[in-house]
Amino acid sequence: IEFHNDEGMGMIFKEGAISDMNAAPPGMQRCGDFSFSEDTFNELMANPRPPGQTDTTQEDFENAKQYNEVLVVALGTVSAFLVLCIIYTVSIRKNKKQGYQRIPSDDTSSG
Structure with a gap:
């Protein structure tokens, strides 16, 4: 062939x-x-x-290897950033759902 x-x-x-x-x-x-x-x-x-x-030469192989390493690091960084953004957004929404809680008063002298 x-x-x-x-x-x-x-x-x-x-x-x-x-x-x-x-x-x-x-x-x-x-x-x-x-x-x-x-x-x-x-x-x-x-x-x-x-x-x-x-x-294909060894230099071509090394260039491709270096490119792939940079790509993996870049994608890992972007993925970590996105995960942190999601965690932050979920925690903010959770706090907003709880809202403000009423503090019970000890005022028993109303009357």
Whole structure:
């Protein structure tokens, strides 16, 4: 599969009955139609990556790792802030529901 991808060939995977498959696009090469010399084949095997195609480097991996770490810290901070806001809002609403309580008076001399 990788060889086909490196050469820019499309692949159609057969799934189900042949009658269920759509026809290949006109002019699409097939493995039987494709030909190149033995020298070209040996050159491809010696250097499998065509020019212009690069592999992922360790630096790319480190950059992605650093980005993900920053993203996790930022999301954690925002999440913690939102949790604190929710706790504060709930406690304020709870206090407002209780309202003011009447203080009983000791005034028994009314009369």
